[in-house]
Amino acid sequence: MNRNCPSDDALSALADDALPAEARTEVLTHSARCPLCAARLAELRALHDAFLALPAVPLQVDLGARVIARLQAEAEPAAQAPRATGWRARLLSLVRPLTAWPLALSPYAGATAALVMGVWLGGMLLQVEDPQSQAWPPSANVTLVAMSLFDAVPPGNLCPRADACGPIGSSR
Amino acid sequence: MIEVGPDVDADDVARAQAGDMAAFGELVRRHQDRVFRFILRMLDTRDEAMELTQDVFVKAWQGLPGWRPEARFSTWLLQIARNAALDQLRRRQRVQFAPLEEGMDIADAKPGPEARYASRQQQAQLERALQRIAPEQREILLLREIEGLGYAELANVLGVAEGTVKSRLARARAALLEHFHPQAGANHE
Missing domain, CATH: 1.10.10.10 (Winged helix-like DNA-binding domain superfamily/Winged helix DNA-binding domain)
Known part of the structure; x- marks a missing residue:
């Protein structure tokens, strides 16, 4: 192939009959004189013929019926309940065992727990702050001493006025 | 090779776009051999090609509402088939020559x-x-x-x-x- 020969792109396009008229005439004229280009063109055309000679490969099944059955099968569950896919599906599969117990994650459960806890703690405070009903020895009243730390005048502080401190020896 | 004119497809495509599965089934039957032989020669595995051909038509059904007749329906199918075949080849890690x-x-x-x-x-x-x-x-x-x-x-x-x-x-x-x-x-x- 010399520098005057048309490019392989041009020969290939000529074999496809896809060259403009002027370029086609040029390439054909050149190929008539150039045995290399003529051979290449013949090879490209023979390749095209070889493709056309390839046997048919029919599917031999009614794919229409199969595809419709598949589309219908996919459409039915989707119509019943749209389901999450991908990462959402995996996340929901982890949460689902917990949500199987209906009250576990409900706001009522949290409110009830808070209420019970509040009543329990409140009951403890009432017990220790009622010196009249104290039935156990002072050594057992550890909770009272501990809670007095949160008084307006903690233990050890000076009483700003006479009635500000309690009668049990602490600041109250 | 069975060449199908665009006019033959146009009616079935319009009906399929309206949700007519029977019309889509006709389109599948008309083009199944063409899509299959292309995929088969891309993948060189008959079972895989048959499975992928089904996938191509399912994707075509899903994409049908947005399809506009700017190109032939058969060309559009081949475009889906080509993408599917290349994806499959990538999965098989056989893209490299x-x-x-x-x-x-x-x-x-x-x-x-x-x-x-x-x-x-x-x-x-x-x-x-x-x-x-x-x-x-x-x-x-x-x-x-x-x-x-x-x-x-x-x-x-x-x-x-x-x-x-x-x-x-x-x-x-x-x-x-x-x-x-x-x-x-x-x-x-």
């Missing part, structure tokens, strides 16, 4: 004595040679030589400019001719 090993020249310089046998030999050689070139080259040759797509349609299906189609076709043919010799002739060096 495996060069022909030494001593494995496919072309047989001595075909059988009978013409029919020689023809079968040549067909088998061409099929095998197709599997030896890169998928990007294989697809453009199949779409051009077997499916008969024009340069503009090839550009549309492959998502490239027409000039690229021309050069890619030339390179694909040159690559194939390294492994397949359709006839004895002078080398074009």
